[in-house]
Each structure stands twice: as C-alpha cells, then as structure tokens.
Amino acid sequence: MKQRKVPVDEALGMVIPHDLTKIVRDEYKGPAFRKGHVIKPEDIPELQKMGKAHIFALELEPGEIHEDDAGLRIAQAAAGKNVLTGGPKESRVNLTSAVRGLLKVNVAALLALNELEDVVFSCLSNHTPVEAGELLAATKVIPLVVPEQTVLDAETLCETMGKIIEVVPYQAPKAGIVVTGGEVYHKRIKDAFGPVLREKLQSYGGSVFPVAYAPDEAGAIAEQIDLLADQGAELILVSGGMSVDPDDVTPQGIRLSGAKVEKYGAPVLPGAMFLLAYKGEIPIIGMPACGMYFRITVLDLVLPRLFAGERLRRADIIALSHGGLCRNCPECRYPRCSFGQGGIQG
Ligand SMILES: Nc1nc2c(c(=O)[nH]1)N[C@H]1C(S)=C(S)[C@@H](COP(=O)(O)OP(=O)(O)OC[C@H]3O[C@@H](n4cnc5c(N)ncnc54)[C@H](O)[C@@H]3O)O[C@H]1N2
Ligand code: MOO
Numbered sequence: 001m002k003q004r005k006v007p008v009d010e011a012l013g014m015v016i017p018h019d020l021t022k023i024v025r026d027e028y029k030g031p032a033f034r035k036g037h038v039i040k041p042e043d044i045p046e047l048q049k050m051g052k053a054h055i056f057a058l059e060l061e062p063g064e065i066h067e068d069d070a071g072l073r074i075a076q077a078a079a080g081k082n083v084l085t086g087g088p089k090e091s092r093v094n095l096t097s098a099v100r101g102l103l104k105v106n107v108a109a110l111l112a113l114n115e116l117e118d119v120v121f122s123c124l125s126n127h128t129p130v131e132a133g134e135l136l137a138a139t140k141v142i143p144l145v146v147p148e149q150t151v152l153d154a155e156t157l158c159e160t161m162g163k164i165i166e167v168v169p170y171q172a173p174k175a176g177i178v179v180t181g182g183e184v185y186h187k188r189i190k191d192a193f194g195p196v197l198r199e200k201l202q203s204y205g206g207s208v209f210p211v212a213y214a215p216d217e218a219g220a221i222a223e224q225i226d227l228l229a230d231q232g233a234e235l236i237l238v239s240g241g242m243s244v245d246p247d248d249v250t251p252q253g254i255r256l257s258g259a260k261v262e263k264y265g266a267p268v269l270p271g272a273m274f275l276l277a278y279k280g281e282i283p284i285i286g287m288p289a290c291g292m293y294f295r296i297t298v299l300d301l302v303l304p305r306l307f308a309g310e311r312l313r314r315a316d317i318i319a320l321s322h323g324g325l326c327r328n329c330p331e332c333r334y335p336r337c338s339f340g341q342g343g344i345q346g
Pocket of ligand 2: 268269270271272273274288289290
C-alpha cells in the first residue's frame, strides 16, 4: 500500500479514502466525512477545524484489498441460511437475521476464522433465540489494507469448515400438555401451570392440544402421554410431580409411556428437576413446578432448540451448565443476559 500525504489546502477534488471520524471534546461523533467523499471548497476549513493538516490518498498495490471490501467479503463468506449482510459502516460489516428463530454458531469455524491474522468476527452466543432484523454478528479487518490472501483464507475456511452462523426458523410442532397433581385433578385447586405452558408453547408459533390432566399415578400419567402421542402430538410437556415427595411420580409415568430418558436433572437453575426423554421421535419434557413460578427457566433454553428441530441428547443438557445459572434480576431481560449463553456448545 502506498499512501500519498497531501496538504489539506491542496486537496480540492481529491477523494477521501476512508471515513474520517470527528471527536469533539472526547465525545465520539461518528464520521464527519464518509469514504469516497470528494473534497469541495467548503470542506477544507472544516477539515482544518478537525485538526487535519493533511489527508492521505491511498494507492493499493496488486494483491492488496481495502478494509471495507475485505469485511464485506468475509461477512458474505460467513453468512449461512437466513443471515443478511449490510454494507460496510465505519469499516465493520453487520450481519442480521432475516427471520425469527434460533441462532446456530459453528463454534470451531468461528475460532478458526478469528485465528486468521487481522480478522475479527464477533457474534452472539450459540443457541440464542433471535428476532427478524436482530444484529447477530459483525466482522472487520484490523488494518486499513490487508493482503487479499487473508480474505481468500477466510473464504476457503467457510467453504471447508462450514458457514459461521445461520438462523433456523421455528417449526410449528403440535404440542401436548399433561398437568399432573391430585390437587388439580380433583379440582381442589385451579390449574395455574397449564396456561403458563400453553402460552410459552404458543409464543414459538406452535399449536397446542387441550390440556390433559392426570392424578399422581404413574399409570394415569403414561396413559395421557400415550393418548396425546396417538392424537399426533409432536412434543409433550408434563408438569409437576418432578421432585422428591413420594407422590412425585411424573418421571415414572414418563418412563412407563415407553419414553427413553436422556437426562433427569438439569444443571440449570431454575429447572434442576427437569427431565428430557424421547418416545420414539417425540420429545417428552418433565417440567418441575418452578416453570409455573419463574418467568424464565430451563424450558426457555430447551424449547427454542426443539422448535428449531434439534434432537437433544444428554450431553446437550449437561452443556447448559455453562451459563445455566439465572441471576434472578429484579427486571428480567432474557435473552439479553448471560442465562444459557455459555457459548461453548458446538
Ligand atoms: N426436599 C426437596 N424438596 C424440593 C426439591 C428437592 O430437591 N428436595 N426440589 C425443589 C425444586 S428444585 C422444585 S422445582 C420443586 C419441584 O416441584 P415439583 O415439580 O415436584 O412440583 P409439585 O410438588 O408437583 O408442586 C409444587 C407446588 O406447586 C403446586 N402445583 C403443582 N402443579 C400445579 C398446577 N398445575 N396448578 C397449581 N398449582 C400447582 C403444588 O400444589 C405444590 O404446592 O420442588 C422443590 N422441593
Ligand atoms: O427444578 Mo427447581 O428449579 O431447581 O426450582
């Protein structure tokens, strides 16, 4: 790269090669002059007021690439399904989501990309639920000019290791709910769990069968699970009876329905007594009573992934331990917080 230093008062008609940022009394004001701006007579005193005695005209050598073009090419190489790339802005390129869904980060490829000299790619944590239009990631190169080989290496990496990020839209499985507990079944108290679970399922766009009820008997719980499965439920939540009382028989009921347990006990708080099983292809969740009392629980880490079509295993539940402790903030800002954002899961 060659840079020609030109005194500002001789720069009339020249092209500003990159954004010139104005800092007023230590306050960042954003670019005063955009890259590509052609200097007009009235700009010269303005540039001098900014303290610029010279501007630098940039001449790229063969095999070199400007930061804006490099950032754009890396962003385009990294963007998987449902990820949009914007134009370079102050030399960084933002990647946003085209849809509502689950962000998937190819963690191994992300780390390899950031190993490349002068490349930075920064993103939200793996498995973050995101909205359409939401900022997912940003990328840039560090110097003003990089060897084109750096960009070629980034492009090759995204071809061989896979795209860095994608967003999987939520599918809309038909879901069933079995509310357990003799006190509710015998109508001694009003069901407060069913409506909470129904609303949560519907928030991902799913349709929900009418809530089924069962007393604290494993056989009766299994029967309701079987009935829902026969009716075509593709996901079943079973509430309550998940703890250590003698009448907490929901895990037994789930097993009795023929479901195979992946994990009973999640390293997530709230949600420790959570259970995930599969009856054939149908995920069956045993949800402890905390799901009724707390707005955000383990269910909010697991449901978006099930709605995105993931088959979760024991190891996936164990991986939730990193970031699995809710701070129980006075004002909940989930998912804009560390809950469920360990980021180590591949
Ligand atoms: N000694 C221990 N006690 C508890 C433990 C433990 O490990 N050792 N774990 C605690 C944790 S963590 C949780 S979470 C809860 C788990 O509760 P369960 O899922 O077993 O909940 P239940 O016993 O069925 O109910 C608790 C409470 O909530 C009421 N309930 C339940 N379902 C409904 C409903 N559909 N509508 C209205 N109210 C409902 C129920 O009547 C009970 O009062 O256990 C901790 N304890
Ligand atoms: O399953 Mo419980 O969340 O730890 O309250």
